[in-house]
Amino acid sequence: MKRMLILCLALLGWIYSAFGQATFKIDGFSKQYYGKVYFSDTTEITSEGWVEVYDRVTEKKLIHVDADELSFNLHDGELKADIAEIPYGEHSVLLYKDYNFDGKKDFAIMDGFNSCYHGPSFQIYLASKNGFVYSDSFTRLAQDYCGMFSVDHENEIISTMVKSGCCWHQFSNYIVKNNEPKLISSYTVDGQNDPIYIERTKEWDGKKMVETVSTSIELESENIKEYFKFHVDKVNKDIILYYNINDRMLYYAITNDKGNVELYYPVDSPYKSPDFRYDKTNGKVSFKNKDAYYTIYDKAGNIGIDITFKGKTHHWKGNSKSRRGSIGKLLKAKLDNVVYR
Structure with a gap:
């Protein structure tokens, strides 16, 4: 043999x-x-x-x-x-x-x-x-x-890819200058806080790398159990509360007319911390960050959010036709960062 x-x-x-x-x-x-x-x-x-x-x-x-x-x-x-x-x-x-x-x-x-x-x-x-x-x-x-790395001989571009787990990827492009690779652009997508996705683009403008950042939310993510969403015509923004099935926590996000997330909360919260308070009788969810106090309401057909900032309260009434879901249905589950009253 x-x-x-x-x-x-x-x-x-x-x-x-x-x-x-x-x-x-x-x-x-x-x-x-x-x-x-x-x-x-x-x-x-x-x-x-x-x-x-x-x-x-x-x-x-x-x-x-x-x-x-x-x-x-x-x-x-x-x-x-x-x-x-x-x-x-x-x-x-x-x-x-x-x-x-x-x-x-x-x-x-x-x-x-x-x-x-x-x-x-x-x-x-x-x-x-x-x-x-x-x-x-x-x-x-x-x-x-x-x-x-991959090589595009027609455009004389070298490209690399690196990742961390399933949800963080970076793609970079290089030219060759003085026989050395030179970074000219990179694109990074970070979905580690699914359903929040952060995209970062860096591009060489001839003098320096210019960075742009956009944050979006994917409401069809398999990690979202339930969500409550409505549109505020006055400021052309969407208000969103959602339940993340992975950590059994409630989250808040506000998006602009381009779908970019302007604020989400909590950003980095300890597990089971009381981030939100739910008043079931009045159909209200409230929370506070370092800058403002927020109250989202859903009662008798009225939906909206009140934001108190520097002693002044701003009333944003929701468009009832834009409603998706409800606070009551969202908070049937006992979420670990919500105090129920």
Whole structure:
């Protein structure tokens, strides 16, 4: 059986040694260069190893990268270069592409799975007059994000993605200036406080990065059990109370005519703190933040909100036709941050 395994590996192009070790030649990606990859244990899903690049004419070794983890997929019995299914799919251990848009192909060499969520990570070597030179700045783009960066050669843009859990993502774009990647834009969406979503956009205006922030609420979120909503024609805003099924807490939000959240409460409240008071008899929910006192009412067909700020009370009557839900239905459940009277 062991002799048969050695024979099969040899037929596939492997140079086999004992204890599951194997070295494989990577070819077909360049007329000038070829590669080798060593796996310390082919019986495991991943193993330690190294990747090397050689000059085809001189047989001189040009690049050597040690890897704490490597894995492989065979294609027609061969290990292929230049497969990069960004961000989470299959990645070759050796990529040969032009990353700095100078018309010369560079190398990305896998050194393990050190990018976010155990994604593949690479070291970048840029082509120069004196051979291939390690680039720290390009390498960081292939280490500190999720998998290998993507390259748009037509527009000469490099893009990265990074995430934290299910609900925080950041997408960034770079140009290459003086042979270094330069950030020109980023887009971040933060849904960690679902159903509240915060979007941040940063763009280079030629002198500095300009940031814009927008906050929205997704009332169709699966985390919202019930909600009470109405429109105030006087100020063209929506008033919203909602019950978050995840933490059994009541929340308040006010949105403008563009759907952007201008205020939500509580922003960061301790679990089971008495943020709201519910007067069932009068159909009122009240709360106070550092700036104002709020009373939302829903009684005998009348809906609205009273806001007391610096001793003056502002009366915002709700449009009854815009009503969605009711305070009574919303607060049938005993919520942990509501005092019931």
